[in-house]
Amino acid sequence: MSRTSFNPRDGEAIYYDGRSPVGSGGRLHLDANAIFFSPLDKSKPTQQIPLADIAELSKIAGGFRIETRKRGEDEVPVQIEFGDPVLFERIQRALDELHSSCRKRFLRRLDRSSIVGKLAFAAAAIAIMGFTLVRGVEYSHHFLPVSVDEALGQRVYPRVVKQFTVCTNKPLEDALGSMLQSLTDSSDRFTHKLTIVQSPIQNAMALPGGDIFVFSGLLAASESPEEIYGILAHEVAHVELRHSLRTFLRTSGLFFASSLVVGAGFDGAEAVELIAEFSNTLLALKYSRGYEREADILAAKKLNKQKVSLDGLIAFFKRNQIILKKDSGWNTVLRFLSSHPMSSERMEYLEKLSSGQKSEASLKSIGISALHWDAIKRGCVN
């Protein structure tokens, strides 16, 4: 007897006793609290299965399947396959009444909802959990001591130093040192250490915990000490706002959230994982723009406190169209993308920030005149 499909109308069923793959044909019907299988072979007895003994009722290709609960260690569950959709629905309803815990009801509703309903539920759940995880994990930085930033910085520092040639030049170090000192006060949680890198690149970056790298190309290209002062203020702000640690936490949250969802329950979804990783990286980049703005705002406050205007910083940007970047140290793709030219949007809000400030635009107060700066700024250029 080899059959290819069930006939939905005739109420026929096949009974598999779990001891042999040879099934026996028969009829299935439902009573108030049990199902009955009567074999076509009249010499065999009718099997009665109480509804409470049904472990599973599922849709299979071309029909439906019932599996009984396994009661003893050596007892084998029985399976009955049938094709009648009306019978299926009646058994399903009877079972629903039997198992009506809150969790089961919810899972049942989800299972039986339309594809649109499932997708909408998934979209909502993913959006809420994604947002909560990313924000929640980032928020946890409030509970982490500043020593975490320092430890992170200490791990990255030797790797960064290895990539570059460090320059020692007393006048420059003194000047930058006193700039840094005037930018920090007793409320600062981090101690800043300055490293001048001998490189034509016009860049500056801050490691978590307070290490700040300034590239000699940036110093040489500056037209006033106020420009560098503004850039240092921006980097100090990155450190103070713990942007490296927060980027790390945020991306960890994002990667965890996406690892939950991507290919959920399916083996061998590597291609999808690859796409997810790439879009995560792009998302992380979007966050880093928000951090830039935060750092600019705090830098403006710091400059204002010292009565130095933002004009130096703005002038430098206008001339060079660069973006100051904090080194996240983890992702080269991110680094590549973030070193692209700054947006006009940033320029706009920088100018807005600057217009509200009263300042004298001079660093004479800490002993650095424009003349002195011009004399020393090329100290680390070969």
Added chain:
Amino acid sequence: MVKENEHPASMTPVRFKGRGWDLMGIFASNAALTALTLGIYTFWAKVRTGKYLCEHTELFGSTFDYHATGQERFNGFLKASGYIIAFVAVMAGTYYGLKEVIPLFGGDPAYASWFVNITVVVTFGLLAPLLAVGRRRYKMARTSWRNVRFSYHGSTKEYCKMVFRSSLLAIVTLGLMWPALWWRIRKYNIEHTAFGSERFAFDGKLGDFYRIQAKNLVFWLALAVSLFIHHILFIAVLIAYLGYRSWIAAALHNYYWSHTSFMGKRFQGAMTGFDHFTTTWASAALIVLTLGVGFPFAYAMRMRLIADSTLVAEMPALDTIVASNDKGASSVYEGLSEASEAFDALSELL
């Protein structure tokens, strides 16, 4: 009840009757519930998918079934996590202990990290065959057709020996015998798989297998040579290889299935390179164009390709088959591979 030799000439294909939209729905609820439970639902999600795939794969009018439960998989994961944590703790203890003890005997404390590293490498080396055998055993023990379970009877010891010997041979022959390892594993797995009381058989020859693999070898050589000539030639060969791999994959599928039999009834592989080619690239395009969201459809396409191109000559004498239940199959190996993946990701982060 089963008439033998009913249609001796005709071949019956395995059929995958699952629908892409159904898989999409399963994926959506899996993703939602996994997200909401911070990952715990993963185990139930995997079972859910596995069950759907089995319940919609049909042979001789009867569908397969998958009997694992989420709870069982979750327990396996918890147990495995316990083992891994214990192992890490023991290794850390050994490391710090040895660092103190070795200098007392006038040795270099650096040996402590040597010892620990070697132990870890050896343990993970042994773990790979253990996992391969244990996972397959669990998977087979939880899969059924007509309410009779499959089972896997491979032994870790034999498996280890086989892998070790073949690897050694591969190294000695400069990698030329490397594909033989895959062949041996496949042969071993087929021959140690049973449905009820009856085992599957495999009668493929290594020589025929190598005739197919030789095409891979030709392409590798062509790639290596073209690299020295011109990079555009290299890219051209690479593209040709990516396309032609479908024909090699189809030939391998056919080779394996056409040499597999059950109770004297032979299976047959009937995949064409063209089918494999179109399925592979259509599903790749689908995944990329939908940014990954449409992958359940690609999954269904792949299942259909494999099922439709696997045929069985005729129904074996089912009435001589007696069901058996492998009580020793454990979800802990599945858990070990999941837990080690999780710990790996965690250690990468820190």
